[in-house]
Amino acid sequence: LTDNKNKFSVKEFIHQSMAIIIEDAVKKATDVREKVCEWRSPDQLKELLDLELRDGGESDSKILQRCRDAIRYSVKTTHPRFFNQLYAGMEPYSMVASFIAEALKPSLYTYEIAPVFTLIEDAVLRKMMELIGWEEGGDGIFNAGGSMSNMYAMNLARYNHSPDIKEFGLSAAPRLVMFTSQECHYSVSKAAALLGIGTKNVYVVPSDKRGKMILSALENKIKAAKSEGAFPFMVNATAGTTVLGAFDPIEEIADICEKHNLWLHVDACWGGAALMSKKHKHLLKGIHRANSVAWNPHKMLMACLQCCAFLVRDKTQDKFYDISYDTGDKSLQCSRKADAFKFWLMWKALGSIARHYAYFMPEFSNVCFWYIPPSLKNLPDGPELYEKLHTVAPVIKERMMKTGSMMVGYQPHGDKPNFFRMIVISPQVSKQDMDFVLDEIHRLGKDL
Amino acid sequence: LTDNKNKFSVKEFIHQSMAIIIEDAVKKATDVREKVCEWRSPDQLKELLDLELRDGGESDSKILQRCRDAIRYSVKTTHPRFFNQLYAGMEPYSMVASFIAEALKPSLYTYEIAPVFTLIEDAVLRKMMELIGWEEGGDGIFNAGGSMSNMYAMNLARYNHSPDIKEFGLSAAPRLVMFTSQECHYSVSKAAALLGIGTKNVYVVPSDKRGKMILSALENKIKAAKSEGAFPFMVNATAGTTVLGAFDPIEEIADICEKHNLWLHVDACWGGAALMSKKHKHLLKGIHRANSVAWNPHKMLMACLQCCAFLVRDKTQDKFYDISYDTGDKSLQCSRKADAFKFWLMWKALGSIARHYAYFMPEFSNVCFWYIPPSLKNLPDGPELYEKLHTVAPVIKERMMKTGSMMVGYQPHGDKPNFFRMIVISPQVSKQDMDFVLDEIHRLGKDL
Numbered sequence: 035l036t037d038n039k040n041k042f043s044v045k046e047f048i049h050q051s052m053a054i055i056i057e058d059a060v061k062k063a064t065d066v067r068e069k070v071c072e073w074r075s076p077d078q079l080k081e082l083l084d085l086e087l088r089d090g091g092e093s094d095s096k097i098l099q100r101c102r103d104a105i106r107y108s109v110k111t112t113h114p115r116f117f118n119q120l121y122a123g124m125e126p127y128s129m130v131a132s133f134i135a136e137a138l139k140p141s142l143y144t145y146e147i148a149p150v151f152t153l154i155e156d157a158v159l160r161k162m163m164e165l166i167g168w169e170e171g172g173d174g175i176f177n178a179g180g181s182m183s184n185m186y187a188m189n190l191a192r193y194n195h196s197p198d199i200k201e202f203g204l205s206a207a208p209r210l211v212m213f214t215s216q217e218c219h220y221s222v223s224k225a226a227a228l229l230g231i232g233t234k235n236v237y238v239v240p241s242d243k244r245g246k247m248i249l250s251a252l253e254n255k256i257k258a259a260k261s262e263g264a265f266p267f268m269v270n271a272t273a274g275t276t277v278l279g280a281f282d283p284i285e286e287i288a289d290i291c292e293k294h295n296l297w298l299h300v301d302a303c304w305g306g307a308a309l310m311s312k313k314h315k316h317l318l319k320g321i322h323r324a325n326s327v328a329w330n331p332h333k334m335l336m337a338c339l340q341c342c343a344f345l346v347r348d349k350t351q352d353k354f355y356d357i358s359y360d361t362g363d364k365s366l367q368c369s370r371k372a373d374a375f376k377f378w379l380m381w382k383a384l385g386s387i388a389r390h391y392a393y394f395m396p397e398f399s400n401v402c403f404w405y406i407p408p409s410l411k412n413l414p415d416g417p418e419l420y421e422k423l424h425t426v427a428p429v430i431k432e433r434m435m436k437t438g439s440m441m442v443g444y445q446p447h448g449d450k451p452n453f454f455r456m457i458v459i460s461p462q463v464s465k466q467d468m469d470f471v472l473d474e475i476h477r478l479g480k481d482l
Numbered sequence: 483l484t485d486n487k488n489k490f491s492v493k494e495f496i497h498q499s500m501a502i503i504i505e506d507a508v509k510k511a512t513d514v515r516e517k518v519c520e521w522r523s524p525d526q527l528k529e530l531l532d533l534e535l536r537d538g539g540e541s542d543s544k545i546l547q548r549c550r551d552a553i554r555y556s557v558k559t560t561h562p563r564f565f566n567q568l569y570a571g572m573e574p575y576s577m578v579a580s581f582i583a584e585a586l587k588p589s590l591y592t593y594e595i596a597p598v599f600t601l602i603e604d605a606v607l608r609k610m611m612e613l614i615g616w617e618e619g620g621d622g623i624f625n626a627g628g629s630m631s632n633m634y635a636m637n638l639a640r641y642n643h644s645p646d647i648k649e650f651g652l653s654a655a656p657r658l659v660m661f662t663s664q665e666c667h668y669s670v671s672k673a674a675a676l677l678g679i680g681t682k683n684v685y686v687v688p689s690d691k692r693g694k695m696i697l698s699a700l701e702n703k704i705k706a707a708k709s710e711g712a713f714p715f716m717v718n719a720t721a722g723t724t725v726l727g728a729f730d731p732i733e734e735i736a737d738i739c740e741k742h743n744l745w746l747h748v749d750a751c752w753g754g755a756a757l758m759s760k761k762h763k764h765l766l767k768g769i770h771r772a773n774s775v776a777w778n779p780h781k782m783l784m785a786c787l788q789c790c791a792f793l794v795r796d797k798t799q800d801k802f803y804d805i806s807y808d809t810g811d812k813s814l815q816c817s818r819k820a821d822a823f824k825f826w827l828m829w830k831a832l833g834s835i836a837r838h839y840a841y842f843m844p845e846f847s848n849v850c851f852w853y854i855p856p857s858l859k860n861l862p863d864g865p866e867l868y869e870k871l872h873t874v875a876p877v878i879k880e881r882m883m884k885t886g887s888m889m890v891g892y893q894p895h896g897d898k899p900n901f902f903r904m905i906v907i908s909p910q911v912s913k914q915d916m917d918f919v920l921d922e923i924h925r926l927g928k929d930l
């Protein structure tokens with residue numbers, strides 16, 4: 035089917051594609067003078083890319099062109115002006131590590147199959163547990179996302195409360211309920227649906243204006259659940275919430291968990307990085323008392339996507355968690371990638387990476403703000419302003435995408451109208467870059 | 483902390499590491515004259531690799547040496563004599579695709595963030611659904627493993643049966659039971675534990691000698707479950723079992739599912755590839771009647787690890803599955819990688835890849851055999867032979883690992899003593915390679 039005359043040698047193909055990757059996907063993608071994205075609508079892009087899969091194969095030069103095009107029309111998440119997500123930037127060591135892992139295709143079933151990466155994962159997990167402050171160690175696993183880590187935590191907490199559920203299921207079990215703040219990540223609710231806990235059995239605790247769980251409200255919810263005859267089994271505390279970057283008061287939540295004998299999970303997917311900073315680790319005070327922790331080095335620490343650890347203090351929860359090097363049994367995944375290697379190589383190269391965290395404002399690096407166009411400047415605070423403000427960010431965002439100059443996300447939140455959420459991760463981001471963002475938003479929105 | 487004088491420019495570091503990756507992780511790793519693995523015990527390897535993470539950073543030349551070492555002591559799953567797992571071989575197009583994705587770090591939340599890869603995933607899923615034979619299309623998602631796909635299937639099947647469970651959990655729900663063969667992948671049981679279904683509510687249907695589900699036994703189990711007052715909701719059929727490579731009779735199982743109104747999921751993680759072969763697709767006859775399918779192109783089709791699709795026939799099961807391009811809502815994962823791109827680029831380059839499947843023996847490419855050393859040749863078939871045979875494969879495997887000449891797995895199965903399971907995937911594997919395996923096993927085990 036394939037016209038072999040149009041094929042290079044494998045060596046030649048790889049060399050040529052590597053040159054394209056370095057030039058287009060690394061150098062150009064991270065060049066501040068280039069665009070963050072070259073916006074096309076789905077219909078336009080479908081036509082440009084000729085996506086359909088046919089019976090025949092294509093020449094290698096055609097394939098190289100396809101690589102160039104895929105890169106060209108992709109959003110450059112590594113571009114210095116990408117502030118849209120909870121990850122950003124190009125970190126060369128972890129990128130190289132991920133290339134090595136892609137080329138070698140290890141899968142972390144057993145030491146026999148992945149000797150190097152099994153030991154590296156173990157070393158990285160140990161270091162993370164040391165930073166958490168678990169003096170007697172613990173166990174853990176790298177997996178395909180913080181959402182999975184939260185799911186693992188809920189599963190283990192449930193197992194800890196009612197081990198029989200594993201075999202007999204929930205249908206004969208009492209109604210288990212858990213607690214989390216209104217600001218928590220939505221993966222908690224998704225996991226509750228999946229695990230058969232039920233989304234209504236996730237009791238949502240209000241947060242204060244800053245976004246932190248209100249302790250008295252947590253106590254009240256626990257009491258209310260008990261009085262309904264339900265069985266509380268777990269609290270999820272968030273260290274670094276997705277929208278506001280707030281830290282729940284872990285120490286005080288740990289006290290409440292102790293009193294009521296509840297599993298404490300800390301979702302530190304976003305905020306875990308602060309543990310590496312002497313100045314900021316107080317934000318997670320009390321985390322050593324958690325039963326489990328989720329922490330994604332691919333976010334604030336810039337490890338290549340994905341790099342997500344789930345950590346558990348007690349080694350003997352379940353046979354999911356035996357301590358041998360054969361990790362297959364403790365994972366829900368069967369094939370599983372060597373993601374820890376990215377964090378390991380990066381750490382070896384940079385040390386404990388304390389140079390980060392310039393941009394904790396006010397607490398962490400989520401910078402949430404409204405842009406108020408001149409026409410609204412004189413409106414008093416109130417429903418009319420809010421209603422008008424709500425429409426501003428979406429229009430600016432659309433113009434921003436079409437210009438391709440930068441990417442910053444927006445969203446509403448509670449009763450707050452749409453605001454920008456700018457995530458500042460890379461230590462290379464300068465005051466000029468920050469000024470650029472504000473100037474550009476003004477340029478794009480001043481007529482609104 | 484880091485000694486910056488010992489750091490190259492980013493460009494220089496990436497260039498030098500790329501050269502190492504191409505030379506060591508691609509060329510040498512796939513060179514038949516090189517070893518498949520350079521075995522070290524965990525203790526030896528820990529010392530060689532100096533795993534500990536310290537506060538200071540290291541020079542770039544040290545980091546490059548670390549890359550070389552990580553590659554050197556890793557098992558070469560892409561080596562022509564790696565027959566140990568359900569994946570193998572180096573496929574250059576999908577490798578290049580995965581490098582591009584690692585460099586760009588797309589995460590498939592929305593079209594806005596990952597325009598190219600969202601459309602590519604959509605195109606690949608459509609093609610896979612076409613091969614399955616769903617004339618009206620359907621929906622799907624690439625995710626972090628066939629184990630997750632099976633879990634998705636069980637979740638959707640349950641939702642289909644009792645939608646209230648999503649909100650209210652299982653504690654008030656009737657006892658739901660599902661059916662799968664004794665030869666199915668263990669992820670089904672893990673998912674049952676996780677989902678709160680309970681491992682005991684997975685009713686295990688016996689398989690015949692070839693490894694295929696026995697239809698009358700399935701009927702009996704369904705009837706038995708009903709008479710116990712349980713609620714059957716799903717059958718998992720396996721197309722290509724993990725150990726024996728057997729295909730459950732899908733068409734007949736679909737009849738039974740229809741009769742009892744059960745969700746039919748086909749775990750075609752391993753055997754789905756046969757759908758691409760005119761000659762072999764009859765093995766999956768009836769798969770178009772499945773409600774959902776799991777299929778891993780990273781296995782038989784050699785796409786770079788991981789590349790796993792979950793497909794569902796009906797688009798409107800749940801709001802998990804809306805048909806817009808913003809896939810965030812239908813995924814349990816939040817950040818999610820662009821794995822479909824690997825399969826897409828490979829397909830574009832090679833066409834429908836019909837050149838595969840030389841090694842279907844007797845049905846699929848799992849070649850299971852005993853090596854009987856000369857000392858046991860004259861023993862009659864019976865318990866004594868079996869007992870002795872059981873100890874042969876582990877010793878040969880240990881010697882094989884220490885020699886590093888090849889890798890073939892072994893395992894017991896039911897009442898069968900340990901046997902080798904050789905997985906033949908790459909179309910480049912020749913008769914000589916097969917002879918080599920047999921000669922080498924004989925060389926390593928003839929004194930036993």
Ligand SMILES: Cc1ncc(COP(=O)(O)O)c(C=O)c1O
Pocket residue numbers: 120178179180181182218219221272274275276301303304330342815816817818
């Ligand atoms: C607080 C928090 N937890 C969990 C997650 C989920 O992480 P992942 O995208 O790796 O699933 C996120 C993602 O943004 C998050 O902000």
Ligand SMILES: Cc1ncc(COP(=O)(O)O)c(C=O)c1O
Pocket residue numbers: 367368369370568626627628629630666667669720722723724749751752778790
């Ligand atoms: C039949 C079958 N289903 C599912 C899986 C799980 O796939 P994964 O390793 O991608 O989780 C396997 C893995 O070998 C398998 O053989």
